[in-house]
Every structure is written in structure tokens, then in C-alpha cells.
Amino acid sequence: MGILARIDAVLLGQRGHLFPWAPVCFGLGIATYFALRSEPGLPEYAGLVALGAVCAGASLRRPGGWAALGWAVALMAAGFCIAGLRAQAKTAPVLGWRYYGPVEGRVVAMDRSASDALRVTLDRVVLAGVPPEARPGRVRISLHGSAPALAPGQMIMTSAHLSPPGGPVEPGGFDFRRHAWFMGLGAVGYTRSPTLTVSPAGAGRAGVRVAVLRMAASNRVRAVLPGDVGGFAAAVTTGDRSGMGRDALDALRASNLAHLLAISGLHMGLLAGFVFGAVRMALALVPPVALRWPVRKIAAVAALLAAAVYLALSGGNVATERAFVMAAVALCAVLVDRRAFSLRAVAMAALIVLALRPEALLGPGFQMSFAATTALVAVFGWIRDADLPALPAWARPVLGVVISSAVAGAATGPVGAAHFNTLAHYGLPANLASVPLMGVLVIPAAVLAACLAPFGFEAVGLHLMGIGLRWILGVATFVSGLDGAQGRVAAPPGWVLPVLALGLLWLMLWQGRARCAGLAPAALALVAWGWAGADRPEVLVADTGALVGVMTETGRALSKPRGSGFIAGVWLENDGDGATQERAAARWPEGDGRVRRILAGGHEILHVSGKRAARSLETCRPGQVVVASVPVDPPGGCIVYDPPRLRQTGSIAISGGVTVTARQVSGDRLWNRPAGGRARVMAAQ
Incomplete structure (x- = not known):
């Protein structure tokens, strides 16, 4: 009882300073929802609602130090349930195959891609041969072909390559599929074909009218202030960054x-x-x-x-x-x-x-x-409270x-x-x-x-x-x-940033000398981050099979100097490596033939890129790992990662002979479940 009474007294001593902890507890519930490997069902939600209600009721009936813990549990349960409700509310069709063909839709947003191309987000999407119930609610397309001056509210048409939003480029990395799910994006892609305006910007709903006004203001700003200065001014005033170089x-x-x-x-x-x-x-x-x-x-x-x-x-x-x-x-x-x-x-x-x-x-x-x-x-x-x-x-x-x-x-x-x-x-x-x-x-x-x-x-x-x-x-x-x-800097392990944040929050929010205890987890997180470079995966495999990265004494060696540039850039950034893809590819040992080979992770890694290289791979042996950008089935007992298998596993990391897939890390969640349908390419009509 002495310990319980002491805890109650400590919490009572924090009275008047506990409300800033409310979003921390609420956020812990949200983080728990996103950290799960499988989607919770109705029984889990019902149990959490009941738990939160019981804890909140008990805290109201018995105010005191322990009531704060009851409210903390109730807030965590509420955060978990609200995150799940939000994810369910964003359910919408997601393209389940690669598509090439006509795309028609209304412009609702414009920005620039990583390659500095104009990028448009469309709703009211029409895809040839795709029934309305299977069409994505929104798609985002990078325009690499000629295009007229575009504005929100316009209906446009082009021929584009579309695909489902991609998963993490490495296990445990940023999950774009989850990000796209909450943005309502059901497909992303690009076009090199001309873009045509089907109809001008109409009145539409209020959001579109505001977007039209916004782009008109942005255009006026850039007309008065040309170049990057005008693009900067438009970004500051209207949020439109498309004018920045x-x-x-x-x-x-x-x-x-x-x-x-x-x-x-x-x-x-x-x-x-x-x-x-x-x-x-x-x-x-x-x-x-x-x-x-x-x-x-x-x-x-x-x-x-x-x-x-x-x-x-x-x-x-x-x-x-x-x-x-x-x-x-x-x-x-x-x-x-x-x-x-x-x-x-x-x-x-x-x-x-x-x-x-x-x-x-x-x-x-x-x-x-x-x-x-x-x-x-x-x-x-x-500073205000100190006697300075x-x-x-x-x-x-x-x-x-x-x-x-x-x-x-x-x-x-x-x-x-x-x-x-x-x-x-x-x-x-x-x-x-x-x-x-x-x-x-x-x-x-x-x-x-x-x-x-x-x-x-x-x-x-x-x-x-x-x-x-x-x-x-x-x-x-x-x-x-x-x-x-x-x-x-190398990317830290997934637990480092949350532990660092909780330690610093304790330092800032807790009252009294005990706040200094927050320095311990913060220091632990920073030390672990310093070792992050040594814990980077020995082998990384892209989910398309088009790129392999192997850690060497001089940094990560990439199997190709060009192609899959986004994936290559993210791998090198996460390694804390400032090399370009071409420089990283020069680290790969030279070899004869179309199949590129390297020893790493307890295996001989073979990268097969393209159909001609696949035809040259007649056999393999146990202990070899074959990564291919096209379907292959060589005899010999090797481990094969080709597009059909990688569609099931996602990107792959191999370290110390242990293989981890993005699917294993991400789990079975709403945003990464198969959308259905076999892979198909539709010809432009």
C-alpha cells in the first residue's frame, strides 16, 4: 500500500499540469493502431470502447491521483478507435493491376514531382474498360508530355501508365500505400503523351471554386514576380509550389x-x-x-x-x-x-x-x-519563471x-x-x-x-x-x-524516434526534479541512432526486382547505374550515403555476361535484368539468390525473387542470412491488401 499511496501522491502533485499529457496518451493509442501487423476486428474495438468507458467512469467517480491513469487509458483507447474509424472511412477502390490507356478526370490539385514534372491529381476518373465500381476515386499523374495551361476544375484527357500505389522500398521504410490510402489516391502514374483539355474549369463545388481562385491568385503573383521569387511568393501566399525550380x-x-x-x-x-x-x-x-x-x-x-x-x-x-x-x-x-x-x-x-x-x-x-x-x-x-x-x-x-x-x-x-x-x-x-x-x-x-x-x-x-x-x-x-x-545520417531503427520523443516530452511536461529522468531514454535513443549505420541491411531488393543493393566496405553497391532512381536514392539516403546512383553502381564488382553477381549476406546474389539476361540464366545452384525483373524459373534449387513472388513479399532485406520482407513488417492492413485482379496492361484506344 505504501507504494500505491506514493504513486497517488506523486500524481496529485502534478495536478494542474496533466492536461498537456492528454495528446501524448491519445497519440500512443493512434501509434498502437498503426503498429499492428493485422487489422483489428469488431471485438477488439468493442473491448477498447468498454475499457475506455469503464476507466473514464471510474476516474469521474473517484477523483484523485489515480484518476489520471484512468483518463490516460481512456484516451489511449479513444486514439486507437478513432484511428481505426478514420482508416475505415477512407476505404475506396484501389487499382489492382498495371494499366495503360486513356485517362479522363477533373483536376483537383497540382504540384511538382521529384523529377520536377508538373503533377496533377484527378477525381471523377474514367478509365477505358474499367467499370465504375472498380475505378479509383483519385489518381495522380506526372505530366512528361506537352500540356496546356491547366487549372483546378478542368476536365482533361491523356494516355497514361497507372499502377497501384507502391509499398515501402525497403522493409520498415516509409509506406506510400498507407499515405496514399489516407489521401484517397487509388493509382499513381505518368504520361509522356499530350494532355488535352476536355472542358474548361466549371463552377463545380465550393472546393473547386476556391481552388480556381487560388490558382488565379498564384498566376497573378508569378506574373508580377517572375522566376523562383514568384514561385516562392506563390508558395507562401497560396501554397502552390509548382513555380519553384x-x-x-x-x-x-x-x-x-x-x-x-x-x-x-x-x-x-x-x-x-x-x-x-x-x-x-x-x-x-x-x-x-x-x-x-x-x-x-x-x-x-x-x-x-x-x-x-x-x-x-x-x-x-x-x-x-x-x-x-x-x-x-x-x-x-x-x-x-x-x-x-x-x-x-x-x-x-x-x-x-x-x-x-x-x-x-x-x-x-x-x-x-x-x-x-x-x-x-x-x-x-x-525563462519567464526564472529570476534572470x-x-x-x-x-x-x-x-x-x-x-x-x-x-x-x-x-x-x-x-x-x-x-x-x-x-x-x-x-x-x-x-x-x-x-x-x-x-x-x-x-x-x-x-x-x-x-x-x-x-x-x-x-x-x-x-x-x-x-x-x-x-x-x-x-x-x-x-x-x-x-x-x-x-x-543513417536512418534510425523504428523505435528510436518514439523513445527520443517520449523522453524529451517527459523533460518538458513533467514538473519537478524528476523531469530530468527524461534525459535517460533520450540519450539511449541517440546512442542507438549512432549505431544505426552498422545495422543497415546487407542486401536490399526492390519490389520490382529491377534493382539490388549490397553493402560493401565502401558503401552500398547498386546493380544498375540507371533506372529505379527513386528506390536507389532512398536506399542511399537511409544509409547516410551521399553518393549518386552511378557512383554506387561503380562499387559493384565487374563481371562477364548479362547476369550481375556479388557475394553478400551469406549468399551469392545474382541480378537478372531484362528478358535477354533471363534467357542466359540456364541453371543455378543451392545457396544462390536470383533476383529478376522478369519471371524466371531456373532449375537447380536456388532461391528466386521475380515479379510474381515479389508482388507477394514486397521489397526484401537480407542480413546475416535472415530474410525479412516488407509484407512481414507491414502486415495485413487495409491499405496493403491485394486489390484483386490479375496483372494486365490495357492498350491505348
Whole structure:
């Protein structure tokens, strides 16, 4: 009883500081759902609902320290069930075969692919020979052929190659099928054929009308500000990144300034803060209004409306929705006379975002956004409560910018490195030289342009924006060109980032000296991450059989210098290797014949690429692993991974003689179940 009483007393001592733990518990339930290897059924959901209800009821009847644990269990059960409900609600047809033929649909979104091609997302899809009940609700196509100027709402037609969304390029890697499931994408592909406009953009539903307005605004911005500056301005104001060139994007990423492209918490916060301050100051200049009306609350309502307009104009993607929720929570706190920036406000925003889009928990956007916000609120809260010497008035904003940039960079750095395998070594000075300009010039100029647009004078604000954005692009180009500007890190084991996050959350959210206990799991995670490079798979096999990667003393050797470039790039990035595919292919030992051979993982690996190479493989022997890009069946007792088998296993990793498939790691979930139908290619009509 002594131990139980002690736990109860400790939890009672945290009273008043436990609400920030609510999204943590809710998120643990969501994470548990996504970590399962098989889809839960109705009995599991019913049991969790009953468990959550019992725990919540017991906590209401018996308030006290132990009640916090009851609420924690109830929140975890709720998170699990909401994630499952969201996944079931996104059920839609997924293409079950490779398709080539006519594709018709309505443009609902436009962006750029990794190869810098214009990419369109279509709904109302029509595929030749595919019945309506089997057609994907949405498809995404990269346009490599000629195309007219496109806009949301247009009906277009082309001949395209389509396939089901692909799985992880290596076991345990990023699962694009899961990502596509929640985006509603039932097929992805490309076209090299001309794209024709079937009908112009119509009125359509409200979302399409807003998208048309958004693209019109983007086109106007780029007409006033040509080149990358205009593309940057369009991205900041409307969320349209299609005007940004690849070199500019790479420079922003290498200098850790790419976050300025996304309409996220920084942009939404700067916009809302500027409108709030401007309206409050304007009303304060009118004495009768300032003395009789709640000026602060009126300014908060105006800022909330401006943020809502910004959300609609920007396309309403997940990152912008998350930023709007966070800004709205802060502004509503002002309306009810609460502190706008507190860990409670951050927790409320996180709960709302996770309840609406539980899948966001797995994405880098959510993780980086709330990591930065939580760390900033916690650090500035410690500074506020600490008895520190007063600074001169001029030094406070300077120190605030330095501290906020350093804290946000430190909080988001591990998340970015885990997802993107890069570190921007000069990210702090680049942000110090750029972020203040966003708040002082770029965002105010964007608001000015929006206010002047109805009168036809938006160019005044846009040219002011251009001054700031040219400076930021210049900083990005200079910093990315420095020696060692970008470092490479190996992908950590899957458990590292969650353990690191929980340790740092304990450090920031727990009250008292025991918060330091959070440093132990955080340090353990970082040490394990340091060993990640040594634990990378010895052999990786693409799920198409078109590429094999083998770890050597000089890095991963690839079986081909060209082809499957996306897969090759991800493998090398996860290794923390900055080599190009061509350089990595040069590490493969030279050999005679069309079949490429290498010793690794306790086996002799044979890569057979193409039909001519397959015909030359007449036999094999036990101990050999044959990877083929076309169906093969050589006699001799070897292990064969060809397209028919790889469709069942997904990508493969071999280490120490142990083979792990993507299917084994991903399990049997809604988004990776076979869509049905045999593989077929339909000729263009």
C-alpha cells in the first residue's frame, strides 16, 4: 500500500499540469493502431470502447491521483478507435493491376514531382474498360508530355501508365500505400503523351471554386514576380509550389530554410499576429472605441477571420490545417481571457489535429511542428519563471530571435534527420538571417497585397514581398554552397524516434526534479541512432526486382547505374550515403555476361535484368539468390525473387542470412491488401 499511496501522491502533485499529457496518451493509442501487423476486428474495438468507458467512469467517480491513469487509458483507447474509424472511412477502390490507356478526370490539385514534372491529381476518373465500381476515386499523374495551361476544375484527357500505389522500398521504410490510402489516391502514374483539355474549369463545388481562385491568385503573383521569387511568393501566399525550380528547392533544403515554403505554423502565426497587432493598434487610436469596446478581443476575431481566409486560399492541406488549428486555439484563448501561448493551448491544438487526422501523427509535418511549438513554449516558460537579470530593451528581441531559432532547430533537427537523413550544419545562421525578415517584411507585404488586390494595386505589396524573398533565396544559395553545408545520417531503427520523443516530452511536461529522468531514454535513443549505420541491411531488393543493393566496405553497391532512381536514392539516403546512383553502381564488382553477381549476406546474389539476361540464366545452384525483373524459373534449387513472388513479399532485406520482407513488417492492413485482379496492361484506344 505504501507504494500505491506514493504513486497517488506523486500524481496529485502534478495536478494542474496533466492536461498537456492528454495528446501524448491519445497519440500512443493512434501509434498502437498503426503498429499492428493485422487489422483489428469488431471485438477488439468493442473491448477498447468498454475499457475506455469503464476507466473514464471510474476516474469521474473517484477523483484523485489515480484518476489520471484512468483518463490516460481512456484516451489511449479513444486514439486507437478513432484511428481505426478514420482508416475505415477512407476505404475506396484501389487499382489492382498495371494499366495503360486513356485517362479522363477533373483536376483537383497540382504540384511538382521529384523529377520536377508538373503533377496533377484527378477525381471523377474514367478509365477505358474499367467499370465504375472498380475505378479509383483519385489518381495522380506526372505530366512528361506537352500540356496546356491547366487549372483546378478542368476536365482533361491523356494516355497514361497507372499502377497501384507502391509499398515501402525497403522493409520498415516509409509506406506510400498507407499515405496514399489516407489521401484517397487509388493509382499513381505518368504520361509522356499530350494532355488535352476536355472542358474548361466549371463552377463545380465550393472546393473547386476556391481552388480556381487560388490558382488565379498564384498566376497573378508569378506574373508580377517572375522566376523562383514568384514561385516562392506563390508558395507562401497560396501554397502552390509548382513555380519553384529544382535548384532553388535544393538550396532551401540544404540551408534548412525549406520550412519557409510550407504554409505552416510560422506563416499562420505571423499572419494572425500581424493582423491582431494592426487591428488592435488601429482601434486603440480611436479613444471612444478603445474606452468602450474590448479592443483586444475584436482584434482576435479579426485575426481569426484572416487566418481562416488564408487557410482557404492556401488549399487547406494538412500542414496548413494544423497551423490554423494552433492559431485558432491561441486566439480563442484570448477571447476567453486565457494565456494564448501555453502548453495547454498546444495540447488542445494537438488533440484537435489528431482527432481530425490521426494519420498525421506519423508524418514529419506534425512531428516537427509540435516539437518546435512545445519546445518553444516550454523554454520561454522556463525563462519567464526564472529570476534572470533584466536585459536592455534593444537586446530582448535580438535574444528572442536567437533563442527561438536555436530551440526550434534543436527540436526539429532529430525529426528532420530521421525522416530525410540530412542535417543542415549552417541552418541556425541561415534561419537567423531569414526568419526575422518573414515577420518584418514578407508577411506584412502579403497582407498589404491582399488588401490592395480589390483595387488592382496588389503589385505594390508583391514587389515588397519580392525584396524579402530575394534575400532569403540569396541566403539559401550562399549557405548551401558552403563546404559541408549538408551532412548525411543513417536512418534510425523504428523505435528510436518514439523513445527520443517520449523522453524529451517527459523533460518538458513533467514538473519537478524528476523531469530530468527524461534525459535517460533520450540519450539511449541517440546512442542507438549512432549505431544505426552498422545495422543497415546487407542486401536490399526492390519490389520490382529491377534493382539490388549490397553493402560493401565502401558503401552500398547498386546493380544498375540507371533506372529505379527513386528506390536507389532512398536506399542511399537511409544509409547516410551521399553518393549518386552511378557512383554506387561503380562499387559493384565487374563481371562477364548479362547476369550481375556479388557475394553478400551469406549468399551469392545474382541480378537478372531484362528478358535477354533471363534467357542466359540456364541453371543455378543451392545457396544462390536470383533476383529478376522478369519471371524466371531456373532449375537447380536456388532461391528466386521475380515479379510474381515479389508482388507477394514486397521489397526484401537480407542480413546475416535472415530474410525479412516488407509484407512481414507491414502486415495485413487495409491499405496493403491485394486489390484483386490479375496483372494486365490495357492498350491505348
